[in-house]
Each structure stands twice: as structure tokens, then as C-alpha cells.
Amino acid sequence: MIFQTPIMALLLVAGLASLTALWSGGFAVQVLRRWNLADMSRAQLQRERATELVSTLFAAVMLAELAALLLFVFNADRMASLFVGAMCAVGTLNVNGYGFPALYLKIGVFFAATLWLMLDRADRMGRDYPLTKVKYGVMLAIVPLVLADAGTELAYFLNMHTDVITSCCSKLFTPANAGLANEMASIGPGMSLWLLGFAGLAVAVSGAVVLWSGRGALAYAFLSALMFALALTAVVSVIAPYIYEYPNHHCPFCILKPEYNYYGYALYIPLFLGTGLGVGAGMLSLFRNRESLADKLPAMIRRQVIWSMAGFAGFGLATLYAIASSNLIIFG
Amino acid sequence: MTPWLRRQRALADYTLASLARRKGKNIALVAVYAIVVFVLASAMFFAASLRFETSAVLRDAPEVTVQKITMGRQDLIEGSVAEEIGKIRGVTSAKPRLWGYYYDRIVGANYTVMVPDDPEMIPEPGSVIVGEGIPRARGFKWSGAPLFLSRYEGDLKRFDVARAFESDSALMTSDLMLMNEADFRDFFEIPAGLYTDVVATVRNPNEVATIVEKGSNALPQMRFVTRSDIERTYQKLFDWREGLLAALAAAGILAFVIFAAEKASGLSAEEMREIGILKAVGWDTRDVIAMKLWEGGLVSLGAFLLGTVTAFAHVFFFGAPLFAPILKGWAVIYPDFALAPHVDGLELLTLALLTIVPYIAATLVPIWRVASGDPDAVMR
Numbered sequence: 001m002i003f004q005t006p007i008m009a010l011l012l013v014a015g016l017a018s019l020t021a022l023w024s025g026g027f028a029v030q031v032l033r034r035w036n037l038a039d040m041s042r043a044q045l046q047r048e049r050a051t052e053l054v055s056t057l058f059a060a061v062m063l064a065e066l067a068a069l070l071l072f073v074f075n076a077d078r079m080a081s082l083f084v085g086a087m088c089a090v091g092t093l094n095v096n097g098y099g100f101p102a103l104y105l106k107i108g109v110f111f112a113a114t115l116w117l118m119l120d121r122a123d124r125m126g127r128d129y130p131l132t133k134v135k136y137g138v139m140l141a142i143v144p145l146v147l148a149d150a151g152t153e154l155a156y157f158l159n160m161h162t163d164v165i166t167s168c169c170s171k172l173f174t175p176a177n178a179g180l181a182n183e184m185a186s187i188g189p190g191m192s193l194w195l196l197g198f199a200g201l202a203v204a205v206s207g208a209v210v211l212w213s214g215r216g217a218l219a220y221a222f223l224s225a226l227m228f229a230l231a232l233t234a235v236v237s238v239i240a241p242y243i244y245e246y247p248n249h250h251c252p253f254c255i256l257k258p259e260y261n262y263y264g265y266a267l268y269i270p271l272f273l274g275t276g277l278g279v280g281a282g283m284l285s286l287f288r289n290r291e292s293l294a295d296k297l298p299a300m301i302r303r304q305v306i307w308s309m310a311g312f313a314g315f316g317l318a319t320l321y322a323i324a325s326s327n328l329i330i331f332g
Numbered sequence: 333m334t335p336w337l338r339r340q341r342a343l344a345d346y347t348l349a350s351l352a353r354r355k356g357k358n359i360a361l362v363a364v365y366a367i368v369v370f371v372l373a374s375a376m377f378f379a380a381s382l383r384f385e386t387s388a389v390l391r392d393a394p395e396v397t398v399q400k401i402t403m404g405r406q407d408l409i410e411g412s413v414a415e416e417i418g419k420i421r422g423v424t425s426a427k428p429r430l431w432g433y434y435y436d437r438i439v440g441a442n443y444t445v446m447v448p449d450d451p452e453m454i455p456e457p458g459s460v461i462v463g464e465g466i467p468r469a470r471g472f473k474w475s476g477a478p479l480f481l482s483r484y485e486g487d488l489k490r491f492d493v494a495r496a497f498e499s500d501s502a503l504m505t506s507d508l509m510l511m512n513e514a515d516f517r518d519f520f521e522i523p524a525g526l527y528t529d530v531v532a533t534v535r536n537p538n539e540v541a542t543i544v545e546k547g548s549n550a551l552p553q554m555r556f557v558t559r560s561d562i563e564r565t566y567q568k569l570f571d572w573r574e575g576l577l578a579a580l581a582a583a584g585i586l587a588f589v590i591f592a593a594e595k596a597s598g599l600s601a602e603e604m605r606e607i608g609i610l611k612a613v614g615w616d617t618r619d620v621i622a623m624k625l626w627e628g629g630l631v632s633l634g635a636f637l638l639g640t641v642t643a644f645a646h647v648f649f650f651g652a653p654l655f656a657p658i659l660k661g662w663a664v665i666y667p668d669f670a671l672a673p674h675v676d677g678l679e680l681l682t683l684a685l686l687t688i689v690p691y692i693a694a695t696l697v698p699i700w701r702v703a704s705g706d707p708d709a710v711m712r
Contacts (some may be wrong), residue, residue: 003575005376006678009685016693052617053700060696064689067681074678082564162568
């Protein structure tokens with residue numbers, strides 16, 4: 001199945017990302033061992049220059065990976081018509097054992113790359129590059145993730161056989177089966193909406209605290225992650241049924257289809273942005289005491305918290321609109 | 333406006349002016365880039381609209397087709413099979429069909445001959461209804477000219493042309509010839525009671541799999557083909573052809589990437605001096621990289637828009653003369669049909685990734701190398 005244009009595009013991005021990751025990983029080892037700003041040697045100067053290249057390359061890879069994540073899901077959805085039993089992306093991803101791991105790794109790479117770019121930005125704000133070693137240490141952790149993503153993706157596409165009968169999303173997301181997907185679907189709609197509402201409130205309060213006092217960014221990051229998990233649960237258990245106007249269909253992928261006006265993208269994009277920025281704000285607050293960052297970092301954290309709250313608010317509005325405009329009545 | 337936005341606006345402003353200063357070189361780059369986009373985009377648009385067209389055509393096709401298999405080959409089927417299929421619960425109707433191919437030795441083309449189901453379409457004895465391709469292939473000069481068909485050397489059979497189909501259904505009817513049942517059995521010497529195949533319609537598409545299972549248990553010597561099987565096969569075929577063209581285009585992309593990398597690393601003396609001056613007046617490496625990225629972004633955007641728009645016109649206004657033989661297959665009587673414009677986000681995103689990513693990848697390292705040099709070294 002490798003002779004499909006979108007698959008070729010995805011493999012191209014994955015291949016280039018792996019190349020970049022391998023080279024940057026090698027450079028990161030060098031930085032961790034020899035980085036010394038006081039050193040006036042030619043080698044150190046070259047290292048300092050090369051950091052510019054690594055930052056630019058990584059930013060480009062991250063942009064491409066973001067586009068690839070969208071394309072991966074979009075393409076899985078479109079290819080569903082090629083497999084017996086598949087009706088949306090879930091069926092395509094279930095064609096073999098590599099589909100869902102590939103998706104999770106892609107999401108992982110996306111979040112990891114986002115956090116790394118924030119570290120990079122913070123590092124370049126200080127005149128003495130205070131976070132360089134941290135930044136390249138983190139990069140060494142991201143490299144295997146990028147390689148694993150490329151490997152799983154390749155295995156997934158190479159092992160795609162159209163004579164396999166896959167299972168449809170309505171089989172996976174039902175309370176009757178065992179597994180995480182079904183746990184999510186079987187939480188009561190009322191319960192999950194209350195949980196989501198409380199999480200949203202907690203995020204808003206903690207965000208306000210960060211903006212007002214400049215403290216508590218770590219708590220905000222933790223709440224953002226919690227909000228992310230609860231939001232995904234709420235999508236499966238209650239928001240998706242509202243969009244389908246059908247109480248027993250819980251699939252979180254079918255909402256990305258054109259039949260539902262691509263509504264899923266309005267939910268997921270702000271949610272992912274809000275979460276990435278929120279967790280990043282918490283991560284940055286760990287370095288607030290570095291001397292050269294003391295005057296600039298708090299402003300950056302504040303900005304991130306504001307944008308993160310805007311993202312969550314966007315998700316909340318999209319949720320409310322989905323419920324208000326639906327003809328389905330679950331409560332009352 | 334935030335400082336960030338102001339900085340980007342200033343960079344874009346500067347970059348545009350600097351691009352305009354070297355018009356000739358940049359127009360050449362954009363043109364080559366746009367050709368790469370154009371080739372890929374034409375292949376993708378064309379395949380996508382063929383896929384779209386097939387699924388639109390198949391939407392009205394019957395859910396299940398039943399064929400009799402003898403010695404691994406399709407054989408004529410008894411009319412009684414239709415009654416048996418019709419008895420399966422969930423089947424709304426099951427009808428035997430008579431149809432086949434006729435090879436016209438005069439023009440060397442194949443016609444599809446069919447007995448229509450719709451009573452209004454059944455022609456009078458001795459006359460036929462034909463698709464627009466048949467009079468075209470035969471070179472009929474006036475309407476009402478009779479059609480002579482020869483099955484073997486020395487044989488000649490005359491049919492009157494009752495009427496011809498309009499060309500708006502050309503993809504399906506171009507090579508079609510409708511006859512009534514008696515003429516058909518006589519022309520092809522088919523005994524009464526035997527048919528080509530049986531088609532069944534099913535009320536609920538979710539039940540197709542169950543009905544096929546029941547049918548093949550009751551009639552094990554028959555082959556059941558479902559509409560989604562056909563649709564899947566067409567999809568795979570067009571996907572594969574599109575993929576093949578894209579893979580061929582990869583060679584072109586590679587050549588373009590080498591060209592772009594070469595161009596980005598071998599800057600002219602004038603460009604070198606420009607960067608040297610910028611660094612001397614206080615730009616740092618990051619600013620120069622940002623400026624060069626803006627340049628790459630603007631060039632990519634221009635080439636992408638130009639390539640996509642010309643590909644759109646090529647495929648949907650002119651019928652893709654460059655790629656049509658590969659993508660749609662060929663035949664002596666090929667239907668004249670206009671493709672319905674159909675472009676979606678998936679295609680545009682794929683196209684962007686396949687063309688812009690290699691370009692950016694090829695130019696990033698040269699850009700950095702130029703940008704990080706010392707001003708005096710760059711200028712010298």
C-alpha cells in the first residue's frame with residue numbers, strides 16, 4: 001500500500017525528521033560533553049553557530065510533523081473505504097498492530113517537539129544561553145521518539161493488506177467491551193460533563209492565579225494535562241454523540257469526517273494547543289530562577305498561559321456549540 | 333501590533349524588495365518549482381476526480397451481482413437463480429440480465445451490448461439505441477443511417493439506430509448498444525432461459541454481507557460480487573496509478589531539490605555582499621536566517637499557487653491531455669467527458685508536504701552556512 005501519494009508524503013516527512021533527529025542527536029552529545037561558553041576556541045564557536053542550525057531545523061521538523069499528524073488522521077479516514085469493515089479512521093488504524101501505536105507516537109512527537117521549541121526560545125532569550133545543556137539533554141530523549149515514530153509508521157504502511165477484515169469504530173467504542181476506549185465510552189454523559197466543567201473551572205482559576213501573582217504555573221500545567229485527559233473522555237462519552245445526534249455512536253474519529261463538517265478539528269486543534277502551551281508554561285517555570293532569564297521568562301510564561309486559556313476556551317465554546325445546536329436530547 | 337508581528341512584517345517587506353531586485357533569477361526558480369508542483373498536482377487532481385466519478389456512478393449500481401462459475405470461468409446463468417435470490421429476506425428485487433461485448437471488426441472497437449431493464453428504453457425489433465461513441469467511431473455522416481454489424485466473415489446484420497444517448501452520461505454509455513431480448517438472443521445465439529448474470533438490490537446496505545453469506549450457502553457454485561468490492565477495486569486501481577505517477581515525479585522532485593540546494597549554497601557575489609552588509613549594520617545570524625526563510629516561504633507560496641492553479645486548469649478545463657492516457661486507461665472508443673472539479677484539503681496538504689518540505693530541507697543548511705559566516709569573510 002506504499003504507492004499512495006499521502007503515504008509517500010508521510011514517509012518523506014518521517015524520513016527527513018529521522019535524519020534531522022539523528023544528526024541533531026549526535027550534535028547534542030557533543031554539546032553535553034564539551035559546551036563551555038568561557039572557552040574561546042574555534043570548536044566552541046562552531047558549536048555556538050551550529051545551535052542556530054539545530055534550532056531552525058527542529059522548528060521546521062516540528063511544523064512538518066504537525067502537518068503530518070493532520071495528514072495521518074485525514075488519510076486514515078479516507079482510506080477506510082479500502083478495507084472491509086472499516087467505516088472511519090479507526091478501522092484503518094486497526095488494520096494491523098502498528099496503526100494506533102503510530103498515531104500515539106505521532107502525538108507524542110508533536111508534544112515533545114512543542115516543549116522543546118519552548119525551551120529553545122527561552123534559552124535564546126538569556127544572553128548566556130542558560131538552558132543549553134538542559135535543551136540538548138531533552139533532545140536526546142526526543143530523538144528515539146522520532147525514530148520510533150518513523151519506524152512504526154513504515155511498519156504500519158508496509159503491513160497494510162486490504163484483505164484484512166478490520167473492526168469498525170462502533171465495535172471499539174461501546175460500553176460492552178473491555179479496554180480503555182470502552183471505559184471512556186461507558187462513563188455517564190452527565191458525569192463526564194461535570195468532570196469537564198470542573199476541570200475547566202480549575203484551569204480558569206489556576207490560570208487567573210498565574211496571571212495575577214505569577215506563581216502556580218506548575219499547578220496550571222498539571223491541570224492542563226488533566227483537562228486534556230478529561231476532554232478526550234468527554235468527547236468519547238458525550239460530545240461525539242451530540243455531534244452525531246445518535247446516543248450510541250461514540251467514535252472520536254468520525255467527527256473529523258466531512259459529513260459532520262469536520263467539526264472534530266474545531267475541538268481538537270484548540271485542545272492540543274491549549275494543552276501544549278499550558279504544560280510548556282509549567283516546564284518553563286522550573287527555570288524561572290536562572291539569573292539571566294529572571295526578567296524575561298515570567299512574561300513568556302504569562303503569555304503562554306493566556307494563549308493556553310484561550311485554547312481551552314475555544315474547545316469549551318466548540319463543545320457548547322455542539323451541544324446547543326444538536327437535535328439530540330440526552331438530559332431531561 | 334506586537335513586536336513579533338512588526339518584526340515579521342519588516343522582514344517580509346525587506347525580502348520582497350530583495351526578491352524584486354533579482355527578478356530574472358527568482359522568476360526562473362519559481363517557474364521550475366511551479367512545474368514540479370504542476371506535474372504532481374495534475375496527477376493527483378485527475379486521479380481524485382476519477383475516484384469521485386466512479387463512486388458517483390456506482391451509487392446507483394445494484395448491491396449484489398451473482399455470476400455462475402464453471403471451470404473457473406464465468407458461464408451463462410439460469411433465470412431460476414434470480415427467483416431463489418429474491419427469496420432471501422432483505423433482498424428487494426433480483427433480476428437476470430442479458431449483456432455482452434461485441435467486437436466490431438470494421439473499426440476495431442468493442443461495444444457493450446445490453447438488454448435494458450427499463451421498458452421505455454427497449455428498442456423496437458430490428459433497431460438499437462446507441463451511445464455517442466458508436467456513430468463517432470463509424471463516422472456516420474447523417475442521422476438515421478443504418479448500422480451494419482458483422483459477427484464473422486460473410487455475415488452482415490442490419491439494425492436501425494432508433495436514437496443516440498446524450499453525451500452527459502458519456503462515461504457510462506459511450507460504447508453502449510441497447511437491443512431488445514429477442515434480437516439479443518438471436519444475434520448472440522443464446523438459448524432461452526439463460527442469462528449473463530443476476531443482479532439483486534438490497535434494502536439495507538448493512539445487510540449485504542449477511543445476504544451474500546446466505547446466498548453462497550444456498551448456491552455454492554455461484555460467485556457473489558458486491559458493489560463495495562467493485563468500488564474498492566476501482567479506488568485501488570486509481571490510487572495505484574496516481575501513486576505510480578507520483579513516484580515517477582519523485583525523480584523530478586529530486587532533480588529540483590539538487591537544483592535548489594545548489595542555488596542556495598552558491599550565492600552570487602552580490603548576494604554575499606548584501607548579507608555581509610546586513611551583518612555589518614547589526615543583523616545577527618538569526619535575523620538573516622529569518623529573512624532567508626521568508627524568501628523560501630514566499631518563493632514556495634508563489635510556486636505552489638501557480639502550480640496548483642495551472643494544474644487545476646489543465647485537468648478540469650482541458651481534460652488533462654498530458655496524463656490522461658496513463659490515468660484513465662485507453663480504448664478505441666473513449667468517452668468524451670468533462671471531469672467534475674473535485675479538490676479537497678487532503679490533496680492540497682499532501683501536495684504541500686511533497687513539494688515544499690523537500691525544498692525547505694534542501695535550502696536550510698546552505699542558508700545557515702551563509703548566514704552564520706563572519707561579515708568580512710562573507711563580503712570578501
